Amino acid sequence: MASSVVARLADLDAAAPALRALDQRARVGASVRAWREAVLLLDDDERFARLAERMPTAAHAVLNGDGNAVTSAPALLASFRQTLSTRAALRSANVQAELRPYQVRGVTWLNTLVNQGIGGVLADEMGLGKSLQAICLLVSRPPVGPHLVVCPTSLLGNWRRELARFVPDTTVVVHHGPGRRLPPALPPGTVVITSYPLLRHDEPLTTVGWDIVILDEAQQIKNPEAMASRAAARLPATARIAMTGTPVENNLDELWSIVNVINPGLLGTRARFRQRFVVPIEQRRSARAVATLRTIVRPNLLRRTKDEVATDLPPKLHSTVVCTLTDEQILLYRRAVDRAFGDGLGTGFERSGRVLALVTALKQICNHPAQFLGGTVAETGRSGKFDRAVEMLTEIAKNQDRALVFTQYRAMGELLAGQLTEMLGAEAVPFLHGGLSAARRDDLVRAFQEDDSASPILLVSLRAAGFGLNLTRAAHVMHYDRWWNPAVEDQATDRAHRIGQQRSLSVYTLVTGGTIEDHIARMHAAKRGLAGVVSADDAEGALTRMPDDELHAVLDLDAGAFS
Incomplete structure (x- = not known):
C-alpha cells in the first residue's frame, strides 16, 4: 500500500x-x-x-x-562506492579545488566510461565547470599514457592556466606555434594542449598512443565532412571525451557527427540516422523517435542544468524591452520591403540570397540607420532601440554596476562603443570580437573582472562569446540584436551566469516591435519549448522557403505594434 x-x-x-x-x-x-x-x-x-x-x-x-x-x-x-573512490583519487592527485557533488559525480561517470574503453559527451550547461571535471578525469587515472586536449585557438591559454591552477604537479605541453615539436617520448600522465586548426594538419598528433583525448567546444566537430571532425576521429586513444554545452545547436546531424567521433557506430550510419531520427523528429516532431534516441544516447551523454545542480547560483531575471521605430527607421524599413518584393525575389539560390539579404537589411535598420547606411557615427534620436540601450547602460554605469552587451554585428558593436564612450565620459568602452588577438581578448576579460578603473560596460560579439569567457562581475546582460538560435544567446548569457556569480543577473532582450525581431522572438519561444535533444529547424532556410505572401506578412511592418 x-x-x-x-x-x-x-x-x-x-x-x-x-x-x-x-x-x-x-x-x-x-x-x-x-x-x-x-x-x-x-x-x-x-x-x-x-x-x-x-x-x-x-x-x-x-x-x-x-x-x-x-x-x-x-x-x-x-555509484556511491565509485564516487568515494573518485574523491580519494582526486586527493591523491593533489587537485587544488573543492569539487561540488555534481562535479564529483561527473568525474565518476567519465571514469566509468573510460574504464570500459567507451567515449562520452559531457554536455553540462555552460558555467558548471566542464573543464575542471575533464582535468580531474585526466589526473585521477593511473598514468598509462599521455593525454591530449584539443580546443579552439583562443582557449589554449585558458587551458594552460586552468591546469596550472588546479593540478600544478601535472606536466603540461602546449603544442602550438611555428616552433612546435612533440617530445620523442611523452611521459604517462603528461597533458598536451593543441588547437583544432593545428589538429587538421599536424600528422605527429596521430602517431601518439593517447590515453584520453578531450575535445573541448566540440561544436568544432559538428560537421562530419569537416577536416577537424575527420582528424579527431583518427586520433588513437583509449577513449575520446567531447565537451559542449550545445550538443545540438542547429540540427540533429550535429549530434550524429559528435557521437560518431566519440563512439563510432553507436548511432549507425549517417543515412540510417537521418532516416530513423532526423526526418521523424525535425519534420514530424515524433515523440516516439525522440524517446528512442534518448534511450540510445543517454548512457554516453551527461547533461545537467544549473536549475538541477547549481541551485545556489543566483537567479537570472529575464525581461524583454520592446523598442519603437523612429520615422527614419520606418521609412527605411518599408522602402526595403517594398523594393525587394517589387523587384521580385526570384527562385532557387537567387531567391535564398535575396531573402537573406533583405532579412539582414531589416535587422540592421532595427539596430540603427547608421549601420544599414554604412555610417561611422551613430547619433541619438535616429533609432528607438539604440537610444533605449544607451539610456539603460548609462544608468547601469552611474549605479557603479557592470554590464555585458552582445551584438552579432561587428559594425554595430563599434557604433555602440563610440557613442557609449562619449556618453560615459570615461576611457574607451571596449569591444571584444573575433578580430582581436588572444592576448588582447585576455586583457579585456581581466580588466573587466579585476580592474575597478576599467570600463563598466563590455561590448561582445555574440560569436566571440562562444568560447572560454568568464565574466561573472557583470550583474546585467543586454542582447542588443537577435540571433536565430536561442541556444547561442543562452551561451552568451551564461558567460556571466556561472559558478562565481554572486548576484542576481538581469538579462535584457531588446526587441523592436512590429518588425522581423518580433518574428524571431516568437520563434525563440517555440524553440525553447522543444524537448530534449530536438533542435529547431533552420530558421533562415525556412524563411527562404515561404511563399511570397506568407513571407511578406512576416517581414512587413505591423503598424499597430509601434504606433
Whole structure:
C-alpha cells in the first residue's frame, strides 16, 4: 500500500565522514544505519554486495533522470562506492579545488566510461565547470599514457592556466606555434594542449598512443565532412571525451557527427540516422523517435542544468524591452520591403540570397540607420532601440554596476562603443570580437573582472562569446540584436551566469516591435519549448522557403505594434 512519509534528501558522498563517525548506539532510522554500514564495508567486496539485499526501499528511493522510477539499491550503492573512490583519487592527485557533488559525480561517470574503453559527451550547461571535471578525469587515472586536449585557438591559454591552477604537479605541453615539436617520448600522465586548426594538419598528433583525448567546444566537430571532425576521429586513444554545452545547436546531424567521433557506430550510419531520427523528429516532431534516441544516447551523454545542480547560483531575471521605430527607421524599413518584393525575389539560390539579404537589411535598420547606411557615427534620436540601450547602460554605469552587451554585428558593436564612450565620459568602452588577438581578448576579460578603473560596460560579439569567457562581475546582460538560435544567446548569457556569480543577473532582450525581431522572438519561444535533444529547424532556410505572401506578412511592418 502506498503511503506518504517524511523524508530528507542527503548527498551521500558528502555525508560519508559523518556516517563513518556515527556512534553505533545512536538512535537513527534503518536507512541511516544501512548507509553507515555501506561506508564501513567499502573495502569488503562480498559483504558490500550483500548489503543491497537488505537495504530499506526508503534508503535508495531516489528518482532516476526521467523522474519516473527510483534507483535500485545495487545501482545506488555502486555509484556511491565509485564516487568515494573518485574523491580519494582526486586527493591523491593533489587537485587544488573543492569539487561540488555534481562535479564529483561527473568525474565518476567519465571514469566509468573510460574504464570500459567507451567515449562520452559531457554536455553540462555552460558555467558548471566542464573543464575542471575533464582535468580531474585526466589526473585521477593511473598514468598509462599521455593525454591530449584539443580546443579552439583562443582557449589554449585558458587551458594552460586552468591546469596550472588546479593540478600544478601535472606536466603540461602546449603544442602550438611555428616552433612546435612533440617530445620523442611523452611521459604517462603528461597533458598536451593543441588547437583544432593545428589538429587538421599536424600528422605527429596521430602517431601518439593517447590515453584520453578531450575535445573541448566540440561544436568544432559538428560537421562530419569537416577536416577537424575527420582528424579527431583518427586520433588513437583509449577513449575520446567531447565537451559542449550545445550538443545540438542547429540540427540533429550535429549530434550524429559528435557521437560518431566519440563512439563510432553507436548511432549507425549517417543515412540510417537521418532516416530513423532526423526526418521523424525535425519534420514530424515524433515523440516516439525522440524517446528512442534518448534511450540510445543517454548512457554516453551527461547533461545537467544549473536549475538541477547549481541551485545556489543566483537567479537570472529575464525581461524583454520592446523598442519603437523612429520615422527614419520606418521609412527605411518599408522602402526595403517594398523594393525587394517589387523587384521580385526570384527562385532557387537567387531567391535564398535575396531573402537573406533583405532579412539582414531589416535587422540592421532595427539596430540603427547608421549601420544599414554604412555610417561611422551613430547619433541619438535616429533609432528607438539604440537610444533605449544607451539610456539603460548609462544608468547601469552611474549605479557603479557592470554590464555585458552582445551584438552579432561587428559594425554595430563599434557604433555602440563610440557613442557609449562619449556618453560615459570615461576611457574607451571596449569591444571584444573575433578580430582581436588572444592576448588582447585576455586583457579585456581581466580588466573587466579585476580592474575597478576599467570600463563598466563590455561590448561582445555574440560569436566571440562562444568560447572560454568568464565574466561573472557583470550583474546585467543586454542582447542588443537577435540571433536565430536561442541556444547561442543562452551561451552568451551564461558567460556571466556561472559558478562565481554572486548576484542576481538581469538579462535584457531588446526587441523592436512590429518588425522581423518580433518574428524571431516568437520563434525563440517555440524553440525553447522543444524537448530534449530536438533542435529547431533552420530558421533562415525556412524563411527562404515561404511563399511570397506568407513571407511578406512576416517581414512587413505591423503598424499597430509601434504606433
